[in-house]
Amino acid sequence: MPQLIDESTLKEVAQFIEEAVGIIYEGNNLFQLEKRIPEMMWAAGALSPKDLVARLERGLDRNCRQAILDIATNNETLFFRDERVFSALKEVLIPTLWARHPHVRIWSSCCSTGQEVYSLAIISEEVLEKMSSGFRYSIVASDVSERALVAARNGRYSQLQVERGLSGQRLEKYFVLEQDERWSIHPKIKRNIEFKLCNLLEASQSSDQFDLVLCRNMLIYQRPENRKRIVNKLVKHLKPEGYLLVGGSESLLGLSDELKMESLAGTIVYKKEN
Ligand SMILES: C[S@@+](CC[C@H](N)C(=O)[O-])C[C@H]1O[C@@H](n2cnc3c(N)ncnc32)[C@H](O)[C@@H]1O
Known part of the structure; x- marks a missing residue:
């Protein structure tokens, strides 16, 4: 070229x-x-x-x-990106968080066009189905790209997009096929999600505290000094013993003294120490 x-x-x-x-x-x-x-x-x-x-x-x-x-921005994403991570979330992490507190708060901090956040919500619903009433979850979904965030908030996906990571069963259960051939996420799933524009390099305006924070496949595009800045910001929003998840090719080694690396159900997670 x-x-x-x-x-x-x-x-x-x-x-x-x-x-x-x-x-x-x-x-x-x-x-x-x-x-x-x-x-x-x-x-x-x-x-x-x-x-x-x-x-x-x-x-x-x-x-x-x-x-x-x-x-x-590069908004590449898909549903249930890295199946192992989502099975660790479903089998271990989210149940552990619910055992601590009836209201689990999650932040998907670079959610792109929404596939990650809806995957999280679907997993949470699936765990909730097996539990007694009284438990709930809420998710903050943010990104620096307004265009991606609008798509996330709309929650409408093409056939090609839903074929990337969603099983037929989950598609049937959590999406509705619209007249224009696009699949809309069920309003029941959306109601627990709040969408926000947020640049992770800027100082926080909020003092929100989360049990689980995801920052996946974004740090690889940043310089080491910015990675450190972003991780420290995310850690400030994590509750003690809360978990931070990054992408499969990203490592937080040496970026924060407050995080301890753990292997849970075959997945690396970072836990905030007390
Ligand atoms: C490759 S996508 C990853 C999406 C999703 N987390 C996943 O793993 O599938 C990276 C996202 O990070 C967002 N991003 C890039 N720089 C950012 C920043 N400074 N603050 C917040 N989000 C940012 C981009 O807009 C993009 O949507």
């Missing part, structure tokens, strides 16, 4: 993105950014890549800036 945009322009856009959300575009990855430049230009009303950089430097209004950041 020929280089269409000069490297110094790409690097300036990359710098803007990294300062805003921490995502690194460098080396071979610059090509991934290059593919997104036309859409960014359109969002910013820019006439050329250089004009885009000039507009980024002058400062964009809130909606335009958000649109550029939405385009910069």
Whole structure:
């Protein structure tokens, strides 16, 4: 593929993105950014890549800036991503949390278009079915991409999307096929979820405390110093003995003194020490 945009322009856009959300575009990855430049230009009303950089430097209004950041994020996700993690959640983690407290609070901190959060809610419902009444759960689902968050809140998925990770049984039980051939998550599942725009690199406005926090497949795109910053922020929102889960290729070794690594049902989890 020929280089269409000069490297110094790409690097300036990359710098803007990294300062805003921490995502690194460098080396071979610059090509991934290059593919997104036309859409960014359109969002910013820019006439050329250089004009885009000039507009980024002058400062964009809130909606335009958000649109550029939405385009910069990689929202790849699927239902029940990493089956082992979700079976550990169902068999061990969530029952353990309910044994401690009747109301389990969960934060899916980079939820993308919602597949992770609905997988969590489905698992919680499945555990609840086997329990006596009086137990409940609530989930905060957040992401830095407003576009992804709108899709998550809508909870409507194409056939292709539901085929990525959902069993036929779960699809039947928790989704409704709409006239436009899209599958909508059942309102019963949505009612326990609150959606919020949140940049994990920014200081927290809330003092919410959670039993379980997920930050999966996001830290790999960040520099080590930002990983540390994000993990420390997540730890502040974890209750003592609460659990933090990251992606299969991510490790929190050396990032926080407050977390202890454990292997639970074949899955690595991080537990906040008292
Ligand atoms: C690859 S997706 C992973 C989605 C889901 N957690 C999973 O594992 O399937 C990464 C998500 O992290 C979000 N993200 C990137 N930087 C972020 C930041 N600074 N704060 C919050 N979310 C961020 C992106 O918008 C994207 O939706």
